[in-house]
Amino acid sequence: xxxxxxxxxxxxxxxxxxxxxxxxxxxxxxxxxxxxxxxxxxxxxxxxxxxxxxxxxxxxxxxxxxxxxxxxxxxxxxxxxxxxxxxxxxxxxxxxxxxxxxxxxxxxxxxx
Amino acid sequence: xxxxxxxxxxxxxxxxxxxxxxxxxxxxxxxxxxxxxxxxxxxxxxxxxxxxxxxxxxxxxxxxxxxxxxxxxxxxxxxxxxxxxxxxxxxxxxxxxxxxxxxxxxxxxxxx
Numbered sequence: 001x002x003x004x005x006x007x008x009x010x011x012x013x014x015x016x017x018x019x020x021x022x023x024x025x026x027x028x029x030x031x032x033x034x035x036x037x038x039x040x041x042x043x044x045x046x047x048x049x050x051x052x053x054x055x056x057x058x059x060x061x062x063x064x065x066x067x068x069x070x071x072x073x074x075x076x077x078x079x080x081x082x083x084x085x086x087x088x089x090x091x092x093x094x095x096x097x098x099x100x101x102x103x104x105x106x107x108x109x110x111x112x
Numbered sequence: 113x114x115x116x117x118x119x120x121x122x123x124x125x126x127x128x129x130x131x132x133x134x135x136x137x138x139x140x141x142x143x144x145x146x147x148x149x150x151x152x153x154x155x156x157x158x159x160x161x162x163x164x165x166x167x168x169x170x171x172x173x174x175x176x177x178x179x180x181x182x183x184x185x186x187x188x189x190x191x192x193x194x195x196x197x198x199x200x201x202x203x204x205x206x207x208x209x210x211x212x213x214x215x216x217x218x219x220x221x222x223x224x
Contacts, residue, residue, distance in 0.1 A: 006154075102154050102156070
């Protein structure tokens with residue numbers, strides 16, 4: 001079964017410092033990976049997906065199949081980046097079924 | 113406006129009293145799913161549906177039922193709620209299984 005691991009529950013960085021939110025996955029096939037963000041009192045929303053290879057709000061993420069990782073990075077953190085971040089894996093789960101599996105999330109706190 | 117709407121937003125109920133949380137989307141999406149969000153556990157999928165009359169269990173289906181009689185609606189049914197089902201519930205929809213998921217605003221359920 002697929003699994004998504006976000007090793008940090010909480011990450012605190014100073015404004016202007018680089019940010020890296022870690023995500024590792026376990027899946028034997030070709031994964032599709034996403035990062036979702038949940039700002040305070042708001043619904044979850046897609047931040048980026050590995051297929052599009054785009055940068056959203058200054059964030060990027062590269063899929064590393066060798067290390068089975070999809071870490072989220074931003075060179076200079078801003079206060080408005082403070083939020084809960086979830087890594088998610090879409091994959092075939094057997095018996096004709098597909099699932100979107102989320103990690104447990106990392107709360108990013110940017111200190112002014 | 114394209115959106116996923118859940119009702120109610122907040123609900124307090126007693127053990128054993130059947131309840132339904134509704135979810136509706138206006139984007140003609142085929143894929144819909146329900147998640148529960150608990151501190152330290154992140155988002156866990158309860159049920160999902162790939163199309164009308166097609167539903168499947170997620171990771172934590174026990175104690176829940178769903179139905180998909182129409183494309184736009186995907187209600188979550190708790191036949192006999194218990195206190196361990198106290199949680200924040202999210203409904204999500206996407207055009208296909210591996211495209212961006214749009215989330216509702218969440219339903220905070222308390223079972224006493």
